[in-house]
Amino acid sequence: MVQQLVAEYGSGYDQVKNAIGGLTKEELQFKPAPDKWSIHEIIIHLADAEIVGVHRMKRVLAEENPTLTAYNQDAWADALQYSLEDAARSLELFGLLRQTMLPALLRAEEADWQRCGIHEEAGPLTLAQLLERYVNHVRGHLAQIDRVLAAYREKQAQQ
Structure with missing residues (x-):
């Protein structure tokens, strides 16, 4: 189970890159509602969340x-005005963070997977x-990207 999660974690960048490959600026910037994120903003969020995730996982391994x-x-x-950030750079950062964390996950021994950190809201993890959360995080945002694209296409079809 854990090894499957590690493999999916390692492929997360490619999954996201493939999901947004070939999208126009208009598709990337489209917001399905004023309080919803655009695909552009989702990409920025993925990079920021990965910074936090790598920090958490490394702390659990080391402390x-x-x-x-x-x-x-x-x-x-x-x-941080995500809409003004560079999505291409953030996608690259997301990929680099995943590449940086992956070797530590691949080296983790059986006992390491049970090492624990205490999350302020969720309690012991x-x-x-944590690995499962960050795999699921990308899965969730890939589904969100699909929903945003569907809303964009529906809007285009109505025009």
Whole structure:
């Protein structure tokens, strides 16, 4: 199970890149509703979330029961003006972060997967649970990208 998650984690960048490959600027910038993210903003978010995820997983591997801080993703998107960020650079950063973390996950031994950090909101989380969260995080945003594209195409068809 864990090895499948590691493999999917390692392919996350390619999955995202393939999902947005060939999209126009208009498709990337389209917001299905004022309070929803564009694909562009989703990409920025994935990079920021990966920064946090790599930090959390490395702390769990290196420290005894570290505190894992929470963050408000919507506040980050608003305050950091995700719509003005460079999505191509953020996608590249997301990929680099995954490439950087992957060797440590591949080297992890059986006992490492049970090492734990204490998340401020979720409580105790093992390395295996953190990995699963970050795999599921990409899965969720890939589905979100599909929904945004479907909404864009529906809007285009109505015009």
